[in-house]
Structure formats: structure tokens, C-alpha cells
Amino acid sequence: MTGPSSLSRPRERCPMLIETGDLEAPATVLEGSHDADICIVGGGYLGLWTAIELQRAEPNMSIAVVEADICGGGASGRNSGMALAYWPKIQALVHKCGVNQALWLCEESVRAIDDIELFGKSHGIDLEFTRTGWLWGATCRRQEGRWVPILEVLSGHGKEPFRVLDGGDVAAMVEAPGFHCGVYDATAATIQPAKLARGLRQVALDAGVQIFEHSPMARLRRTLPAVVCTPRGQVRAARVILAMNAWSLALPELRRGIFVITSDDAITEPATPFLEQRRWLGGPIVTDSGVFVSGYRPTRDGRIVGGVTGGAIGFGSLRRQRFEGPTPRVGDIAAAFRRSFGGHASVRFVASWRGPIDRTRSGLPVFGQLPKQPNVLFGYGFSGNGIVGSRIGSKILASLALERNDAWATSGLVSDVDRWMPPEPIRFIGAHMVRSAVRHRDHADQEDRDIGPIARMLASQAPGGIVTTRSA
Ligand SMILES: Cc1cc2nc3c(=O)[nH]c(=O)nc-3n(C[C@H](O)[C@H](O)[C@H](O)COP(=O)(O)OP(=O)(O)OC[C@H]3O[C@@H](n4cnc5c(N)ncnc54)[C@H](O)[C@@H]3O)c2cc1C
Numbered sequence: 001m002t003g004p005s006s007l008s009r010p011r012e013r014c015p016m017l018i019e020t021g022d023l024e025a026p027a028t029v030l031e032g033s034h035d036a037d038i039c040i041v042g043g044g045y046l047g048l049w050t051a052i053e054l055q056r057a058e059p060n061m062s063i064a065v066v067e068a069d070i071c072g073g074g075a076s077g078r079n080s081g082m083a084l085a086y087w088p089k090i091q092a093l094v095h096k097c098g099v100n101q102a103l104w105l106c107e108e109s110v111r112a113i114d115d116i117e118l119f120g121k122s123h124g125i126d127l128e129f130t131r132t133g134w135l136w137g138a139t140c141r142r143q144e145g146r147w148v149p150i151l152e153v154l155s156g157h158g159k160e161p162f163r164v165l166d167g168g169d170v171a172a173m174v175e176a177p178g179f180h181c182g183v184y185d186a187t188a189a190t191i192q193p194a195k196l197a198r199g200l201r202q203v204a205l206d207a208g209v210q211i212f213e214h215s216p217m218a219r220l221r222r223t224l225p226a227v228v229c230t231p232r233g234q235v236r237a238a239r240v241i242l243a244m245n246a247w248s249l250a251l252p253e254l255r256r257g258i259f260v261i262t263s264d265d266a267i268t269e270p271a272t273p274f275l276e277q278r279r280w281l282g283g284p285i286v287t288d289s290g291v292f293v294s295g296y297r298p299t300r301d302g303r304i305v306g307g308v309t310g311g312a313i314g315f316g317s318l319r320r321q322r323f324e325g326p327t328p329r330v331g332d333i334a335a336a337f338r339r340s341f342g343g344h345a346s347v348r349f350v351a352s353w354r355g356p357i358d359r360t361r362s363g364l365p366v367f368g369q370l371p372k373q374p375n376v377l378f379g380y381g382f383s384g385n386g387i388v389g390s391r392i393g394s395k396i397l398a399s400l401a402l403e404r405n406d407a408w409a410t411s412g413l414v415s416d417v418d419r420w421m422p423p424e425p426i427r428f429i430g431a432h433m434v435r436s437a438v439r440h441r442d443h444a445d446q447e448d449r450d451i452g453p454i455a456r457m458l459a460s461q462a463p464g465g466i467v468t469t470r471s472a
Contacts, residue, residue, distance in 0.1 A: 012325050014078035014353040015267060016194040025198075027070060030212035030233035036064040038401055039228050039237035041217050043067030044076035045386060046379055047243035048200035049394030050401075055207040057402060063209045064235050066228050068216035072197030074245055075355045075386065080265055080307045081193045082285045082297055083116060083387040084134055085109040087161045087185060088467040090153050092362045097412020103157055105392065105413070110161075110187045112391035116196065117189065125199035128192040128300045135284040136162075136467075137170060137182025139339050142445040143289035147183045149469055161185050175278040176286055178340040188285055190297050191387065220251075222373050239401050242370075242378040245386075246356035249317045251378075253370045257417035258358045258381055259431060259463055260318065262311035264327035266334075266349035272302035274347055286340060290442040291462055294336035304347055306333045309384060309465065310438060311354060313431045316424055318356060327354040339446070359383045361420045363464020367396045368414055377401060385466045434461045 017023060038054060040047045043065050051063050067073070086093065086109035093102035120127035138144040151162055162183035163169075170179045205211055212230070221227035226240045248254040275281040275298050287295035292310030299305060311329055312322045327333075330352050338345050360366060360381035367379040379397050382389040392413075399408035421427050437451075437458035444451045451459070 014194065015351045016081075016192060016353075017072060017077040019192065020194045020198045022198045023070065027213035028211065030066060030215035030230045030235065032233050034064065034233065034235045035062070036210070036235050036237045037061045038239045038241060039064045039066060039226075039235040040241045040243055041066050041228055042074070042243035042245065042247075043071035043201065043211060043213065044074045044243065044245060045197060045200065045390035046245070046393050046397070047241070048197070048204050049390055050241060050243060050397045051204045051209045052200065052207055053394045053398035054401060055204070055209050057398060059208070064237065065204065065209060065211045066215050066217055066230060066235060067211065067213045068247075070213050071201035071211065072194050074247070075357070076197040076390075077194040078265070078353050078355050079193045079263075079387065080295065080297065080305050081191045081387075082134070082295060083113050083189045083191060084285070084385060084466060085113060085161070085185065085187050085388060087154060087159075088136070088147070088150050089363060089464070090150055092364050092464055092468045093412070094153065096362060096364060096415075099157060101412040103159065104407070105411070106159070108392055109388045112388045113187055113189050115391055116191065116387070119203075120199065123199065123203050125195065125202075127195050127199065129189055130282060130300055131189045132282065132297065133184055133186040133284045134188035135165070135170065135173060135179070135182050135184050135286045137165070137179035137286065137288060139178045139180070139288045140446045141180070141448055144181055146289040146467075150467070151183065161187065174280045174283045174286065176340050177342045179286065184284065190285060190299075192299070193387070196387070220376070222370070222376065224375060226373075226375055238375060240376045241397055241401060242376065243397075245380055245382070246323070246358040247318055248358065248378065248380045254378060254380065254417060256419040256421045256423070257366065258360055259421055260356045260358060261309070261313050261431070261435070262323055262327070262354045263307055263309050263357045263384060264311045264329040264333065264352070264354040265305060265307040266327065266330050266352035267299070268304040268347045269350045270302050271304055271347045274345070275302055275304070278341065288336070288340065290445070291438045291459065292442055293465060293467070294333070296337060296340065306337050306349070308332050308336055309357065310435055313428065313435060314356075315428045323354060323356040325353070327352045329354075357384045359463040359465065361418055361463050363466070363468030365389050365393055365413060366415055366417060367393055367400065368416060369400070371416070383463065383465055383468070434458050438462050
């Protein structure tokens with residue numbers, strides 16, 4: 001199982017976390033033996049939302065969170081801050097959960113965005129929440145209409161969350177000449193991601209949750225009660241909830257359910273004149289329709305955050321630092337930006353970061369109990385869409401932990417792990433082959449040319465992401 005060294009983080013924190021000004025907050029390290037009703041491993045969005053949900057439902061319950069680093073030190077403190085609803089996952093949801101559940105989960109994902117706004121307002125935390133909407137567009141002929149099958153399924157069920165935009169409509173919204181056309185979802189919003197992570201930490205503490213940081217779980221004793229062991233202490237708990245994101249690779253029961261690959265982000269220097277000139281100040285999240293998607297958003301203070309997916313792949317568990325620190329892909333981020341905003345788009349990306357994405361085959365998260373271990377619950381697989389997914393997931397995990405028989409506990413997202421990833425080293429080799437094929441395909445699409453049948457077959461093996469039409 002994971003040891004402390006494998007989770008040590010570089011000194012160079014993501015600027016999003018540094019900007020919170022909250023990193024020196026006193027942290028308690030787990031020492032000695034403790035008892036709790038529920039112990040949550042992982043202090044990201046999922047672990048913290050779940051802790052708050054549980055503590056509110058059962059104020060007398062003792063809830064402990066055990067975090068290897070600081071809360072928000074994982075993906076939650078360093079994502080792109082784009083909160084997107086589940087509409088582009090409708091096909092995969094229908095396949096997995098049936099039509100009624102799928103539509104309900106999509107509606108709940110919209111409510112989750114409202115929830116995040118309300119969370120900030122009601123706790124006086126400035127999340128930089130901005131209801132920007134999302135422009136999902138095409139930067140080449142072959143990307144045009146990739147949204148059509150999704151819109152058809154939605155309209156077949158009476159839902160029309162996207163407005164279809166031609167080139168003129170796009171230009172009226174934001175001057176991004178690389179986008180030929182697209183669709184727009186007004187429900188999407190942007191946040192400063194680390195402010196949400198650190199805000200959740202504070203609210204959880206205020207609610208009475210015990211948070212242990214710099215306390216990596218080195219071993220999980222699968223007993224009754226279960227025991228979460230760290231280098232200097234342990235928590236015995238009737239229930240354990242694993243909310244470890246990509247680090248779930250350390251658990252044999254969860255390892256084969258996800259493929260882990262980096263997402264790489266960068267931020268510009270202040271660019272208000274550029275944003276004004278492009279009518280983009282306070283404007284929408286823009287993403288292209290590549291299989292490895294790239295996307296951009298303005299920050300509230302006039303900078304631009306951009307990201308590209310499909311980066312580094314690790315071998316085995318996340319023992320190396322390939323998922324930490326600045327990204328070597330700033331050039332790719334700037335190139336994709338120029339593709340969207342024109343070759344002379346003159347903004348400079350001045351800081352960068354990266355982190356792991358836990359991609360399931362379907363692009364949908366999964367929640368459940370470890371096989372033969374009903375007192376250990378887990379949730380993971382947000383596939384790059386975890387701001388909204390973790391809010392939904394926290395309701396599911398809280399209901400499961402409290403043994404409620406409600407819509408959350410019986411949701412279609414509660415299932416066994418789909419053990420689709422092969423063991424190492426086949427996993428590592430295969431993942432590189434698929435990644436190369438997807439990059440090749442995205443590149444060929446930009447140049448309006450076909451790829452060969454083998455590359456096409458390999459590219460078709462890519463797991464689902466924020467958009468997924470997969471039925472497995
Ligand atoms: C660069 C990047 C950009 C992204 N952009 C977006 C976006 O724009 N929109 C969006 O919705 N999603 C985005 N995501 C995905 C999103 O950030 C995640 O899905 C979300 O943060 C997942 O929350 P979590 O709580 O499951 O994981 P995390 O925040 O990673 O939390 C898991 C925690 O578990 C801890 N942990 C791991 N192992 C152990 C152990 N053994 N013991 C104790 N603790 C442990 C980790 O340190 C970590 O803090 C992005 C991700 C990245 C990396």
C-alpha cells in the first residue's frame with residue numbers, strides 16, 4: 001500500500017492554492033490511536049463534501065478525515081475551475097442507469113452548481129463563482145457536430161440545455177475566430193478551485209469534523225471495525241470511505257477500474273485588455289471538441305486559465321512525481337490557445353501545474369463498497385469532471401454510509417468496479433499506444449485528413465472524459 005514517500009508533494013505548489021493565502025493554517029497530524037464512527041481517507045472535494053454532509057445529517061457522529069498532504073493538495077486545489085453539468089454524459093448515463101436516472105442525475109448536476117454558489121454565499125467564502133456558461137465548439141471541420149448525437153438524445157427526452165451556435169453566434173459571444181460553430185450551456189460556472197477546497201476544509205472543521213493532514217494512510221486493515229493506519233497513528237472506524245481520486249491505484253480492489261493520465265494547466269499574466277478586446281471578460285468557458293480536449297476560461301481578475309488533457313501516464317501506483325509541479329506542456333497549451341483565438345493572440349502563460357485524472361471507461365464516476373468489505377466504501381472516476389461530480393458523489397456516499405434507502409443510495413452510479421484496465425506492464429504499454437493514437441487523430445482532424453485503421457481502432461479505445469458517448 002502507499003507509503004509516505006509516494007505522496008510527498010513538491011515545494012512548488014499550484015498558484016491556485018498559494019492564492020488562497022491559507023496554506024499556513026495549523027494542521028493536525030494523526031498520532032496515536034483514535035476511534036471514529038466514520039473515517040474518510042482523502043481531503044479533496046469528495047472527502048470534505050462527504051464529511052460535511054454526514055456531520056450535518058448526524059451531528060453526534062464522530063467523523064475523521066485522514067489526508068496525506070494538506071486538504072486540497074490533490075486535484076481539488078489545482079484544477080481548471082470549470083464546473084460543468086452532466087448533460088454531455090447523457091448517453092453513457094442512460095446506458096448505465098436508465099433514462100429516468102440519467103435525466104435526474106443531469107438535473108442534480110445542475111443543482112450541484114447552484115449548491116456550490118450557495119455554499120460560498122452562506123459561509124461567506126469568496127469562491128470567485130461566476131456563472132459564465134460553457135461554449136463547446138469546433139476548431140476544425142471534423143470537430144463540427146460532435147455534440148449532435150448528445151443533443152439528439154437530450155431532445156428525444158424533452159431536454160434542450162444547449163443552444164446551437166453558428167459562427168456568427170460564436171463571434172457575438174466571444175471573439176475566438178478558431179471556433180467555427182458550437183453549442184452553449186448557460187448553467188456552467190467557474191470558480192477558484194483551491195478556494196472551494198480550503199473553504200470546505202474550514203466548514204468541515206467548524207462542523208466538528210476531525211481533520212488529520214500530513215497523515216498518509218500506509219495500510220488499511222480490512223477488519224471490523226476497519227483500521228486506517230498512518231506512519232504515526234491509526235483510526236479505528238465502523239466505516240471507512242476511500243475518497244482518494246487517482247491515488248486509489250494503491251488499492252488492489254480499485255486499481256483496475258481507472259486509467260490515470262495528467263491534465264495540464266497554465267495561467268496567463270493579467271490580460272484584461274485582451275479579454276475586453278475579445279469581449280471575453282466574465283465570458284464563457286470555451287473548450288474544443290478534440291478527444292483530448294483543450295479548454296480556457298477567464299478568471300475574475302482578468303487572467304486566463306487554460307488546460308490540455310492527455311499528458312503523462314504513470315507506471316503502477318502514483319509513486320513518482322510525474323503528476324506534480326509545473327507542466328512541461330505549456331507549449332501545447334499556448335498552441336491550442338492560438339488555434340482557438342487566432343495566431344496573433346498575444347497572451348503569455350506565466351505559471352503552470354498538472355495533476356492526475358482518474359478516468360473510467362465510461363467517463364462516469366463509480367461509488368460502492370469494496371468486494372467482501374461492506375464497511376469500506378469508495379468513490380472515484382470523475383474523469384476530469386469532479387467539481388460537480390464530487391458534490392453528487394458526496395450525497396451518494398453519505399446515503400450509503402448512513403444505510404439510507406433513498407434515491408442517492410440506489411443511484412445507478414452505485415455499482416461494482418468495472419475492471420477494464422489490464423495489469424502492468426500491459427496497462428502502461430497499452431495506454432501509451434492509445435494516447436499516441438488519440439493525439440494522432442486529434443492532429444489529423446485539425447489537418448482534415450484520415451488516419452489509418454490501426455490508429456483509428458486504438459483511438460476508439462480512449463476512455464470517456466467530460467464528454468462521453470460510451471456505452472461501457
Ligand atoms: C489539472 C486538472 C484540471 C482539472 N480541471 C477540472 C475542471 O475544470 N473541472 C472539473 O470539474 N474537474 C477538473 N479536474 C478534476 C477534478 O479536480 C477532480 O475530479 C476532483 O478534484 C476530484 O476530487 P477528489 O476529492 O476525488 O480528489 P482529490 O482532490 O485529488 O483528493 C484526493 C485526496 O486523497 C489524498 N490521498 C491519496 N492517497 C492517500 C492516502 N494513502 N492517505 C491519505 N490521503 C490520501 C490526496 O492527497 C488527495 O488530497 C481537473 C483535474 C486536474 C488535475
